Amino acid sequence: MQIRPEAAGFVPSRLQHLDRFLQSRYLETGRLPCALTLIQRRGEIAHLSALGQRDIERQQKVTEDTLFRIYSMTKPITSVAFMMLVEDGLVALDEPVHKYIPQWRDLGVYDGGFIGTFKTHRPQRPMLIVDLLRHTSGLTYGFQQRTNVDAAYRRLRLDDYTSGAVTLDGMIDTLATLPLEFSPGTVWNYSVATDVLGYLVGKISGQPFEQFLRSRILDPLGMKDTDFSVPPDKQSRLAACYAATPEGGMRLQDDPQRSPFLKTPHFVSGGGGLISTLGDYLRFCRMLIGGGTLDGVRILSPKTLELMTSNHLPDGKELPDLSVSLFSETAYAGVGFGLGFSVTLNPARSLLPGSIGDYSWGGMASTYFWVDPHEDMIVIFMTQLMPSTTYPLRRELRTAVYSAFA
Template sequence: MLTRTRSTGLDAKRLAKIDDFLAKKYVDAGRLPGTLTMVARRGEIAHVGLRGHADIERGLKISEDTIFRIYSMTKPITSIALMMLVEEGLIALDDPVHRYIPEWRNLGVFAGGTHRIGFQTKKPERPMQVVDLLRHTAGLTYGFQLRTNVDAAYRAAKIGEIEKDGDLDGFIAALASLPLEFSPGEKWNYSVATDVLGYLVQKVSGERFEEFLQRRIFDPLGMVDTGFHVREGQAHRFASCYQPTKAGGIEVQDDAATSTFLKPPSFMSGGGGLVSTAGDYMKFAQALANGGTAGGHRLVSRKTLELMTANHLPGGVDLPALSVSLFSEASYSGVGFGLGFATTMDAAKTLIPGSAGDYSWGGAASTFFWIDPAEELVAIFMTQLIPSSTYPVRRELRTMVYAALDD
C-alpha cells in the first residue's frame, strides 16, 4: 500500500480503511479475487491500495502493473477519439450518421413483429445524429438486454458474435438490417453505439481505429500496457476474470492462460475491447482532470471537455427519467449522461458524496473510475468480476474516498 497525503488534503488513515474494508467484506470473504484502488488529487497519486489476487488458481497476487479487462471503460477513450476529429472539423455532432454510413439512411423504428416473422417499422421522427451515438440515444441496443423483440433480433443476427470474431465493416452491415428500438433522441438505452463510434473514427480519420488510438492517445500519454490484446511479454501480468457462484463464492469466467485477449482480435471494440492497468488509465483520466492535457500533449481542449461532461439528455433530465435500459454502468437518480460519460447533476439526489459535474463510467468486470473537477480528484478501481452489478462496491468506494478529504 502506498499513501501520500501531505499535499493532497487526504487523510492517510481513512484512505487505508478503504483497503481494509474491501479485504474484509469482499476479498477475504471470497467475493472478489482482488482489488486495486488508486486515488489522485491535485495531480499527485495519493493512495494505491492492493488486496488479494489477480489469479487465484496460480497464486498470483494483484500488483500495480496487473493488466485488467476494462470492458466499457473503453467507451470514454473512444469518445475522446471521436471528439478529436470534431475539433478538427472532420465530423460534427449534429451530422446525420447516414452521411458516414449510407446503408443506414433508411433505418426504421420498431413498430411490431419479430425477427422470425418480420418487422413492421415506421419512419423516425428525425435522423440519427452523431451526438446520439455518444449519449446512447441513437435507438440501438445490446442483445444481452433481454428486454424487447429488437434485443432478440440482435441475438438472432449474432451481433455479439460479430463483435468477437467479425470486423467493424461486417458489424455495421449487420446493423443495417435491424430496426431501431426508438426514434433517435427519444430515450436512453445502453447500446453498441460506442462501437459504431469506433467505426466512424476509422472512416473519418482514414486510419485503422486501433492505430488512431495508439498514435493519438496511448503513445503520447505513455499508456504502454493498454491495447486490444495483451502484448507479448505481458501475459504473466494478466488477471483472470471471475463470476459469482450460487454458493456466494467465485469461479473462473475467463482464464488468463487461455483468454482470447492474449491475441489480437479481428473486431476492435470501441465499446469494450481494451485491456489496461490502473496506472495507464490514471494517465488518461489525469489528462482529462487537467482539462484535456498531460505532459505537454493535448487530447482535447478544455471547452470540448466541458461540453462532453455536461448533461446531454434531452429535456435536461437524469438517467432514470429517460432510460429504458435493463442494464447500464450507472443508474442513480441525479445522474445524467454526457458525451461518453455519466455526469452528476445533483449530488443530493444520488445519496452519495460527490460534486455537481463529476463524471464517471465503469466496465462489465466491476472496474470503475470517476473524476471530480471541483475537488481535483481522480479515483480508479480495478478488479475482475462479471457482472458489475453483483455488489455495491462502487457506491461504497465513492463514499469512503470522499470521507478521506481533510481540507
C-alpha cells in the first residue's frame, strides 16, 4: 500500500507521534502484544504501521496479513447481512421477532426469582426486529453480571460459543425459557441480540448464516481471509490472544496453535465469531464509506446505510439516558446507537474529537474501527488483548488521529 499522509490531509510528523505513543506506553511496557494501525482519508492511505509481535512466545512479528479474532467487530457485518434481507423485502424492522421465532411469542419480563423459579410479567409490547439491531430487545450477556437473568445466561453458557457447549439453534430454544431483563424498547443493554440476527439471517434466507455471509458479502467484497475458523494453510498467520493481568502485564489467553478457532465452530456467532485481517476489514469499511459499493459491487443502498448510521434510540436519546449495561464497546456520553453501530451525536458531550455522524464499534480483544463520513476517513486498529476495557486505547487513538490533521 502506498502511504501518502500529505495527500490525505495529515501532518506526517504528527502521525509518527501515534506510533511513538503506542510503542512507549503499551509495547515496551508489556501492556500490548502488538498494534496494527491503518488510517485512510480521501481515498489515500495516510498511515499504516505494524508494531510488536503477533505471537510473543514464538517471537513472530505482527504483519499486515495477520489473522485477528475480531469478536464484536463481527456485529456490523452481521447487521449489514440482515439489512440486505430487509432490502430484499423478506423482513421488516417493525415486525415482531416472534413472527420468525414462534417459541418467543410469550416471553415475559423478569419480576424476581432465580433460574427455575423466575417470575415474570407481560412486556409493554412485543420485541421487534429493530430492537435486535439496536440492543433494546430485553436480552443480555452473561458477562454483564448485573442480574439473576445474567446469571442464568452464564450457568447455561449461552454466550460461550468457542467451547462447543451450545449451538446457535440451542441458544434460541433456551432463550424461550428465560425472561427478558426489561420490556423491549425501554432500555439499552448490550446482548446476544446480534447472534439472534445471525440465526434469523439463516432462517429467513433459507441457507446457513455462514453461507449467506460468504456468498453475499465476503466473496463479493474480496474478504478472502475472513471466516468463522482458520483453515490449515492460514494457521501460521493467526495471532496469539492475551489477557491483561492485575499487575499490568499479559498472560497467554489463546494459543494460536491450539485455538478453538482452528476448528469449524459448533456455534456460528454473528455477534462475535469472525476471524479477519486488517486488509479485509478495510474492504468492508470502504464499502460502508462508499455508500454500500466497493469496486463496482453493490452490497447495500446508500439510503439503507444512512438509516443504519442514524440514531435509533427511542426519542433520539443518548446511551446514558437508556443504558443499564455494565459493559459495552463504546463510551456513552454524546453517543447514540444505530442499526449495528454506535453513532456520535455530540462530540462536545463525548469530550473527544470527531464528527457528528461518525460511527464505530470494537471487539473484546481491543480491536476497534471507526468511519467518519464527514472527513472521508476510515481508521482500523488491530491487537489481541482482553478485555477491551483494560486501557483507554480508543480514546487515545481518536485523539491522536484527529490531532494529526493538517
